[in-house]
Amino acid sequence: MSSARNTQVLLDSRPQGWPVEANFRIVEAEIPEPGEGEMLVRVHYLSLDPYMRGRMNAGKSYAASVELGEVMIGGAVGEVIHSKNPAFREGELVVGTFGWQEYAISRGAGVMKVDPARVPLQAYLGAVGMPGVTAYIGLLDIGAPKAGETVVVSAASGAVGSIVGQLAKMRGCRAVGIAGGAAKCALVTQELGFDACVDYKAGKLVEDLRAAAPAGIDVYFENVGGEVLDAVLAQLNPFARIPLCGLVSQYNLTQPYGIKNFASLLVNRVHLEGFIVSERLGRWPEALRDLATWVAEGKLRYRESVAEGIRSAPRAFLGMLRGENVGKQLVKLV
């Protein structure tokens, strides 16, 4: 380990609109030594997620910004390779917020041990991790779908959306995805088992959505915003629920899209709730237990897009914001 270095991705400048690779800076640092109560983790997989775009801004968001010159924030799985924390032993595999880097120091706060014999290691960043729990809490707790209802989810082939539709099917609902392109829609229906998928790039979103959800929409799990949201609002049923998880179509715009069908929230007596999964920690244990069981039993499927090496993280992140990934976007480091 003496000759190894810790390659890190720092936030170098704040984007105006769409981020570019030049907003990041890649550096090689010394591999740090853990102090008392700390451990050193070698990262195996880094998770890339849309929320990270918000952390690149200086402005108010729901979480603290990454400061310029700091390592980009991010969840990751890895191996404890040196521990001075009695709760963690060398060789243990863990998931935590280790950032965009090859090696991380942690005191163990928010770090969870994981068992790769049950589900693959990287699944703890996806279906059995933050995105899976996001789908679980948003759909089941806020969306509260009842059998026979129609559940629509945007970004349906993504890490969260792909789980939402499958959970909706488990609850006896009609699951309708919205995704960009025929290939993603084929994945959503043929591989993930949704009842229908609307390709929002096909140019007739409103009509296609009406055909896919002929009985109207009871639950809309929102990841996207903008025109897609307007199309869904126009087709809500009375007493619809909207778990508001993300608005990825808006994150890189300098002028936001103006929502025209807001009145549907009144006319249909809609319950809309914005949420962040990290603020509902009490629900994680049950969610993770259920998700792990379903993945292990083959009841819950997922897809991954894997970039190789920490230096590929910025490009993979930008691709994910453009929707180039399918399923969970990962960076494989080891």
Next chain:
Amino acid sequence: MSSARNTQVLLDSRPQGWPVEANFRIVEAEIPEPGEGEMLVRVHYLSLDPYMRGRMNAGKSYAASVELGEVMIGGAVGEVIHSKNPAFREGELVVGTFGWQEYAISRGAGVMKVDPARVPLQAYLGAVGMPGVTAYIGLLDIGAPKAGETVVVSAASGAVGSIVGQLAKMRGCRAVGIAGGAAKCALVTQELGFDACVDYKAGKLVEDLRAAAPAGIDVYFENVGGEVLDAVLAQLNPFARIPLCGLVSQYNLTQPYGIKNFASLLVNRVHLEGFIVSERLGRWPEALRDLATWVAEGKLRYRESVAEGIRSAPRAFLGMLRGENVGKQLVKLV
């Protein structure tokens, strides 16, 4: 009574955008005779409310349209003058959905007896009626304000808004109204006891709202929509609640205003809920009991704008949609 006639206001045509007096037709009909199980009510006061605008449309709304040629729908208080319903006696005063007319036949469904010795008869159409219960349920059940929080309400000098702010004060909150014009704002602060009022017509809504709610907005009771909503969204606190009661600025537009600050609902993890008071009947008895007590004790104040005679109803209704009234808009028939 033999020479008397029943003057009625019918819906004659559907408005495109802003309604006009020509959308209504005034007719004189025979005073009907009650059949078995029915009663005849002579209306004393008719209530005019923004929701009636939606009933003039053919399109889907949260309630059935008034058909062309039908009497306009509306709540009213009056006296039972002839009863063949054993539950009601002649001379009793009642509130019910009697419509825009001088005399109405009713079977008693949804009709409630009222006591004018406790509060004035017409208050059962306002502070101790549907608008008061709307304020009570929307603020207390959905808004759930906690002492020390800031509650903002639009259309603050109206029948609902004027109650919302006073209930917020009772709960130990900072109550901020939004209203059109200096006179309404003076009423809201000086007579109704709000802490502050923003005149949205003064041309600096965002700045004035920031000054009136310096600690941000925890509850926004929404009656108006449009630009006012956008200004409020930009100043919400985390975990804000929005009881969505009305969008009166939008009812007469052919192109809706596009809401630009929708992302605030996500960033601040907002709970927004559209509601209709008639769908929450279980809460009415407690709400009416509390409201009547507070009005009788002088703890809850209200204002009325009173038009004279059933033939003035269309003009008074149009004036209310333009915000010309203060407090509860009534039509006095007797």
